[in-house]
Amino acid sequence: MPSAFVVFRGFEESIQKAYHLGLDGIELALKNAEEIDPVKLDQWLNATGLTVSCVSTGQVYADAGLMFTDEDEGKRSIVTKKFKEIIDLAADFGQLVNIGRVRGRLGEHPRKSKEFFKRVVTEICEYADRREVTLILEPVNRYEIDFINSVVDGVSVLRELDIPNLKLMPDTFHMNIEDSGIADTLSDNIEDIAYIHFADSNRLAPGQGHIDFDGIFRSLQSVDYRGWVSLEILPKPNPDVAARQAADFLVPRIENYNQNQ
Ligand code: LER
Ligand code: MN
Numbered sequence: 001m002p003s004a005f006v007v008f009r010g011f012e013e014s015i016q017k018a019y020h021l022g023l024d025g026i027e028l029a030l031k032n033a034e035e036i037d038p039v040k041l042d043q044w045l046n047a048t049g050l051t052v053s054c055v056s057t058g059q060v061y062a063d064a065g066l067m068f069t070d071e072d073e074g075k076r077s078i079v080t081k082k083f084k085e086i087i088d089l090a091a092d093f094g095q096l097v098n099i100g101r102v103r104g105r106l107g108e109h110p111r112k113s114k115e116f117f118k119r120v121v122t123e124i125c126e127y128a129d130r131r132e133v134t135l136i137l138e139p140v141n142r143y144e145i146d147f148i149n150s151v152v153d154g155v156s157v158l159r160e161l162d163i164p165n166l167k168l169m170p171d172t173f174h175m176n177i178e179d180s181g182i183a184d185t186l187s188d189n190i191e192d193i194a195y196i197h198f199a200d201s202n203r204l205a206p207g208q209g210h211i212d213f214d215g216i217f218r219s220l221q222s223v224d225y226r227g228w229v230s231l232e233i234l235p236k237p238n239p240d241v242a243a244r245q246a247a248d249f250l251v252p253r254i255e256n257y258n259q260n261q
Pocket of ligand 2: 138197232
């Protein structure tokens with residue numbers, strides 16, 4: 001979708017560009033599993049040595065307004081089916097699928113909405129477990145969604161649901177709005193964290209706003225975080241410049257981080 005916070009569009013070209021920027025992987029933002037041909041994807045990845053870091057699903061929501069909390073059972077079945085297809089794809093590519101805004105809203109009937117959310121999450125996690133895929137729940141700030149806004153909120157949902165293949169995907173942009181601190185909150189909750197979205201305070205490339213990424217790297221290093229950090233930034237002033245700013249800032253820091261493992 002034109003509104004997606006993705007840097008590049010077009011799979012083959014994006015993989016090529018990510019490779020030339022010195023990145024290790026590519027996060028796919030899909031609205032449907034059929035959007036991508038797995039055979040071609042495998043070829044593009046093999047040609048570059050990149051891997052899929054995760055499949056993100058914000059576009060499942062953005063495209064058709066589908067959400068886990070929908071009162072309409074038919075719509076909940078559609079979103080569940082789409083997730084199962086994406087999980088099948090992720091079984092071969094990345095083994096991680098995110099749950100962001102597609103979880104929906106609590107709205108006027110919070111008890112019912114929470115129950116619907118729980119049912120869909122339980123069903124897709126069970127399906128994913130058999131395929132060794134983990135679902136990663138993303139806390140999203142209050143201006144975009146009305147529940148699970150902070151990492152601390154996310155941790156309490158994880159404790160309540162108690163599903164082994166359900167983890168968190170914090171996003172530094174949202175954490176800057178909702179959490180008491182970024183670096184400490186990440187290290188304090190690292191056992192529940194499987195993946196991290198990096199964007200600066202203004203959603204631009206890391207280094208273009210006021211988030212202390214060096215402090216975050218130190219904190220992650222102190223708890224030996226081994227998961228991905230992935231860029232989810234606005235393509236501004238244009239996709240290539242934004243990606244270059246991000247790579248110039250992050251690649252040396254990640255190389256340094258990996259050398260100190
Ligand atoms: C999705 O990863 C996210 O962070 C949202 O803010 C995008 O709308
Ligand atoms: Mn995000």
